[in-house]
Amino acid sequence: MTGSPSRVRVHNFSVSLDGFATGEGQTFEAPFGHAGQRLHEWAFGTRTFRGMFGQPGGGVGVDEAFASSWNRGIGAEIMGRGKFGPHHGPWTDHDWRGWWGDEPPFHTPVFVLTHHPRPPVEMDGGTTFHFVDATPAEALALAREAAGGLDVRIGGGPSTVRDFLTADLVDHLHLVVVPILLGRGVRLWDGQEGVESRFDAEATSSPSGVTHLTLTRRPA
Amino acid sequence: MTGSPSRVRVHNFSVSLDGFATGEGQTFEAPFGHAGQRLHEWAFGTRTFRGMFGQPGGGVGVDEAFASSWNRGIGAEIMGRGKFGPHHGPWTDHDWRGWWGDEPPFHTPVFVLTHHPRPPVEMDGGTTFHFVDATPAEALALAREAAGGLDVRIGGGPSTVRDFLTADLVDHLHLVVVPILLGRGVRLWDGQEGVESRFDAEATSSPSGVTHLTLTRRPA
Numbered sequence: 426m427t428g429s430p431s432r433v434r435v436h437n438f439s440v441s442l443d444g445f446a447t448g449e450g451q452t453f454e455a456p457f458g459h460a461g462q463r464l465h466e467w468a469f470g471t472r473t474f475r476g477m478f479g480q481p482g483g484g485v486g487v488d489e490a491f492a493s494s495w496n497r498g499i500g501a502e503i504m505g506r507g508k509f510g511p512h513h514g515p516w517t518d519h520d521w522r523g524w525w526g527d528e529p530p531f532h533t534p535v536f537v538l539t540h541h542p543r544p545p546v547e548m549d550g551g552t553t554f555h556f557v558d559a560t561p562a563e564a565l566a567l568a569r570e571a572a573g574g575l576d577v578r579i580g581g582g583p584s585t586v587r588d589f590l591t592a593d594l595v596d597h598l599h600l601v602v603v604p605i606l607l608g609r610g611v612r613l614w615d616g617q618e619g620v621e622s623r624f625d626a627e628a629t630s631s632p633s634g635v636t637h638l639t640l641t642r643r644p645a
Numbered sequence: 646m647t648g649s650p651s652r653v654r655v656h657n658f659s660v661s662l663d664g665f666a667t668g669e670g671q672t673f674e675a676p677f678g679h680a681g682q683r684l685h686e687w688a689f690g691t692r693t694f695r696g697m698f699g700q701p702g703g704g705v706g707v708d709e710a711f712a713s714s715w716n717r718g719i720g721a722e723i724m725g726r727g728k729f730g731p732h733h734g735p736w737t738d739h740d741w742r743g744w745w746g747d748e749p750p751f752h753t754p755v756f757v758l759t760h761h762p763r764p765p766v767e768m769d770g771g772t773t774f775h776f777v778d779a780t781p782a783e784a785l786a787l788a789r790e791a792a793g794g795l796d797v798r799i800g801g802g803p804s805t806v807r808d809f810l811t812a813d814l815v816d817h818l819h820l821v822v823v824p825i826l827l828g829r830g831v832r833l834w835d836g837q838e839g840v841e842s843r844f845d846a847e848a849t850s851s852p853s854g855v856t857h858l859t860l861t862r863r864p865a
Binding site: 442443444602604605606607608609612614616617618619620621626627628629630631634635636638640 | 840850
């Protein structure tokens, strides 16, 4: 820790060329709907993502350089309920503990935004899911408290990232623009006219075909 | 000429990060509506664009490398009426001869798509505007005939590019993704789900902050 204030960061957040961050029709079998794995193929080749799933090897080029920073200095995550699972309304499947198996890759407290709070779920490896009915600012206060001075990651999905952007609570946004046209799904950018004026933008294209775009909050 | 078949090309076509290729509210003073000049600032610094307007100098980096290929090997252009002028419906201002002064930078036949045909307008420097009420395929047949074996450029705006994509008549699409969020205007990508499957994509980021994305038709 450097004494600099805790930042709010988004990492490895893929969007299609037409601005969709997830496809239409999320199900248990298809967490990203009709997008399938197409938004994240760039990531599957990286050492970081392979390591998350216990696989050896992986590229160490520019995709990896971006992918690997997702967990560095992070003390808590906030995610939308759609990232946690495909359910809606009151919880009926209390056995559901996320998509990630017994040891999720977060290793920090994770705050799941839901209108249906329930007791926390403690997982192996340091991840605990907390279920909170809260505004972005309220959830961030909880996550900052839990992060102990480290940064807070906004984990998605698109509606959650958008809500934090709208509330002007994001300091660092790493997007991955994937050259596919989904045509339908959930748009990241609705209602975000002019948001770039608060950020410095930098684009870095990758041999994999994607472009890494970072938006970093301008100093006040 | 190399004997290869005449191709249909789109060049220097800027889109915002949220997929708008022009803003809302086109007028004589604001050809791109509320987008102003923000979609094309990357181009104003290039040697090619400066040269078009009789200005000396300009950058010769990656933006120029892409910008400069717009006119090479082109024998005719097809444009939508909105690119030609801000008018709608039957022509009332017959003195309007486009935004570009007496000597437009095209120097070829230009086919303007309109439901209101009128006699051709011959300009200085080899540009002649033809006004045709035609489908994309019909307009392309006319333009190919006029191009004498050279390539045909689809000059925009977004609805025109989209119509040619939908008709599967585009061979080479050079987009420039500009990291701004317009929020409103005319979207390029409506109805284009899956269009990338016909193309090879290549992304090149520029120090200016934009990303050049080329979609090149895959060999059959």
